[in-house]
Amino acid sequence: MNVPRAGFAAAQFMVCGVLGPKSNAHGPSAFLHVPYAQKLTAAATRPAAYRRGMDRGVRPTNA
Numbered sequence: 001m002n003v004p005r006a007g008f009a010a011a012q013f014m015v016c017g018v019l020g021p022k023s024n025a026h027g028p029s030a031f032l033h034v035p036y037a038q039k040l041t042a043a044a045t046r047p048a049a050y051r052r053g054m055d056r057g058v059r060p061t062n063a
Helices: 003-006 033-051
Strands: none
Touching: none
């Protein structure tokens, strides 16, 4: 996270992962559980959408 932080010092980052304890990261059978990744993406973007009024189908006025 040092590289993005150096380029975007004022930005806020949320770092999360989608690998479980038995996902064998960096192994010959490494995988990404796509349904879980989709749910995590939806959960992570919902607060930003809510803040902008986009979760109700309302176009943001200050965009």
